[in-house]
Amino acid sequence: MANPKLAVWKFASCDGCQLTLLDCEDELLEIAGRVDIAEFLEASSGRSGGPYDVSLVEGSVTTAHDAQRIQEIRANSKVLITIGACATAGGIQSLRNFADVAEFTRQVYAHPDYISTLATATPISDHVKVDFELRGCPINKRQLIELISATLAGRTPHVPKTSQCTECKAHGTVCVLVAHGTPCLGPVTQAGCGNLCPSHGRGCYGCFGPKEAPNPESLSARLAELGETPRQIRDLYRSFNAAAPDFSRESQRHD
Amino acid sequence: MTRAPLHLPDPTLLLAALLAEGIRVIGPAPVQGAIAYEPLDRPEDLPKGLSDSQSPGHYRLAETAPGRWFDYVVGPQSWKKWLFPARQKLWSAERTADGFELGQPDEPWPRTAFFGVRPCEIAAMEIQDRVFDNGSFTDPGYARRRAGTLIVSVNCARAAETCFCASTATGPRAEAGYDLALTELATGTGLLLEIGSDEGARIAATLALAPATPAQIAEAKATSAATARAQTRAMPEAIAGTLKANPEHPQWEDVAARCLGCANCTLACPTCFCTDVEDVTDLSGDHAERWRSWDSCFSIDFTYVHGGAVRRSGKSRYRQWMTHKLSAWHDQFGSSGCTGCGRCIAWCPVGIDIVAEAHALSAPDPSLPAPAPHEEA
Ligand code: SF4
Ligand code: SF4
Ligand code: SF4
Ligand code: SF4
Numbered sequence: 001m002a003n004p005k006l007a008v009w010k011f012a013s014c015d016g017c018q019l020t021l022l023d024c025e026d027e028l029l030e031i032a033g034r035v036d037i038a039e040f041l042e043a044s045s046g047r048s049g050g051p052y053d054v055s056l057v058e059g060s061v062t063t064a065h066d067a068q069r070i071q072e073i074r075a076n077s078k079v080l081i082t083i084g085a086c087a088t089a090g091g092i093q094s095l096r097n098f099a100d101v102a103e104f105t106r107q108v109y110a111h112p113d114y115i116s117t118l119a120t121a122t123p124i125s126d127h128v129k130v131d132f133e134l135r136g137c138p139i140n141k142r143q144l145i146e147l148i149s150a151t152l153a154g155r156t157p158h159v160p161k162t163s164q165c166t167e168c169k170a171h172g173t174v175c176v177l178v179a180h181g182t183p184c185l186g187p188v189t190q191a192g193c194g195n196l197c198p199s200h201g202r203g204c205y206g207c208f209g210p211k212e213a214p215n216p217e218s219l220s221a222r223l224a225e226l227g228e229t230p231r232q233i234r235d236l237y238r239s240f241n242a243a244a245p246d247f248s249r250e251s252q253r254h255d
Numbered sequence: 256m257t258r259a260p261l262h263l264p265d266p267t268l269l270l271a272a273l274l275a276e277g278i279r280v281i282g283p284a285p286v287q288g289a290i291a292y293e294p295l296d297r298p299e300d301l302p303k304g305l306s307d308s309q310s311p312g313h314y315r316l317a318e319t320a321p322g323r324w325f326d327y328v329v330g331p332q333s334w335k336k337w338l339f340p341a342r343q344k345l346w347s348a349e350r351t352a353d354g355f356e357l358g359q360p361d362e363p364w365p366r367t368a369f370f371g372v373r374p375c376e377i378a379a380m381e382i383q384d385r386v387f388d389n390g391s392f393t394d395p396g397y398a399r400r401r402a403g404t405l406i407v408s409v410n411c412a413r414a415a416e417t418c419f420c421a422s423t424a425t426g427p428r429a430e431a432g433y434d435l436a437l438t439e440l441a442t443g444t445g446l447l448l449e450i451g452s453d454e455g456a457r458i459a460a461t462l463a464l465a466p467a468t469p470a471q472i473a474e475a476k477a478t479s480a481a482t483a484r485a486q487t488r489a490m491p492e493a494i495a496g497t498l499k500a501n502p503e504h505p506q507w508e509d510v511a512a513r514c515l516g517c518a519n520c521t522l523a524c525p526t527c528f529c530t531d532v533e534d535v536t537d538l539s540g541d542h543a544e545r546w547r548s549w550d551s552c553f554s555i556d557f558t559y560v561h562g563g564a565v566r567r568s569g570k571s572r573y574r575q576w577m578t579h580k581l582s583a584w585h586d587q588f589g590s591s592g593c594t595g596c597g598r599c600i601a602w603c604p605v606g607i608d609i610v611a612e613a614h615a616l617s618a619p620d621p622s623l624p625a626p627a628p629h630e631e632a
Contacts, residue, residue, distance in 0.1 A: 030539065031538060149536055149538050149540075150536070152538065155534075162518060162556075163518060165518060165519045169518070169519065171341075172291065174289040174291070174330075175331060175519065175604065177604050178312055178331075179287070179288045179315065179316075179331070180288055184604070186517070186604075187515040187519070201287065211516075213555060214515075214516075215513075215514065218512065218513050218514070219515055219604065221605070222312065222605045
């Protein structure tokens, strides 16, 4: 049986999620032996054209050209998986969705007229059907290997949609919100990072986006009791997953 | 061997005796600003002069008189972290030429003592015993760990604001379930050491302690009674029936609006035992493993069956947790599932208080007398 053909695509993003794939040192050779990598510019300039069995897509759609390109990729891919907060929720660049892009370009570029960009940064799923979304800014290596292993084996990947708090409790991390009064997005954020911030005494920044059925209104009310200002609360939700509907709605409530 | 109570001048003497026998001692340790249960390698590792302040959604470690040993009470973790680990490999399988070969994980459990077990925690272990080793089902790993563990308990000389064991009859003094039990006497005057088993008696004998005086025995009893009286929360006695009769009480909507569905309460609870079972394969597909990990009735996939999850609303999930814990548990295991430890209250990020909810649910439902039919929300 021929190896499945894998393509890795980049849209508006920092490449961090693709680097997570390259960072799978121990497993990378095995992955390379189990799939034919047809497109992965971050790793190699070789490209062998579609159709593709599996496309991994990093980044959000921020230009008219990219909006067109994702349609072509979808049409050429049996399975399309988005990796990371940009592709799944718009990424940090979706802060533009809450502001005036023309004003941004005027502030940043000497020749703003050379810049051709959309007014919004949107997730891939706003444009085409997505078969699986792997969360995270960046994605987690263990979850990526699980996703690839599961996809190759034809089973559902085990990627829980529960809160970051479940990782704290499994790791024996003392809750920073309860024991230190540190603002933490963990109760509304999907698990997956491996408990990075709370295990280092920091509140969760929400890198993995909203958990299943989140209740940010209740968490915000508690953060206000702990002394956070409306602006601070708004900014907590407004980062890598700012445009994820549950976080976007909540940040706008505090505008 | 004598079972008469003894006078222990200093708890580190007992800790040293256990360590000298090569026993692994797990006990209280201040970690990240809270009391956790970690291996104590040296007698001087036992913390001193610490207390805590706890209220809904709030915990702070605090200092107390430098001579006090056990003024803090239960922290975020419970002993279930050791007896029923958060993640456990159940088995593995290797592909062979004509099938597969099963492997059993190696689970070493050296002779262990839990040092500083509170009465509510003894009650919690006895509740989990009925879950994991109940005659019709035995989890072999749990049973082996439990049998290989000595219990050195501490009767509470102070309760936190979140403690309500007096109302659930699970503390603040343990009458059984320990090998050795300590009660701290007035600051600097040592502890009462009570003996609960032959093994406890044997270890106590190695310390050559003086018998406790009648005054010391009376002081320990009075201390426990005072701790019970100091508790400010009480679980309503009739709660099991109340919950069964009120599945549509409006209070469920009220609590659901505050509940984050984060699962902290269930994971911190020393009796919650629900798990998820996950099968993983590696990249080659030649190696598979089955893992069991803590899950919670607050996660939606917990009730996933063909076509979707059964409990989709936050209301139905909170109601499941509380009704199982305080009501259906009686039918299933012959007791309440709650020991009054207050962890779910302190460690809920938004301070949802199971006792306050129980009282609110005990107030008449304004939409009754006609009892509402049970509907899944
Ligand atoms: S530290 Fe944050 S993520 Fe961890 S349990 Fe507390 S609220 Fe949840
Ligand atoms: S329900 Fe709450 S108070 Fe009762 S045993 Fe569990 S954590 Fe402790
Ligand atoms: S609930 Fe009772 S037994 Fe448990 S720590 Fe508090 S006072 Fe002690
Ligand atoms: S009751 Fe509190 S700890 Fe439990 S799931 Fe709800 S918000 Fe989380």
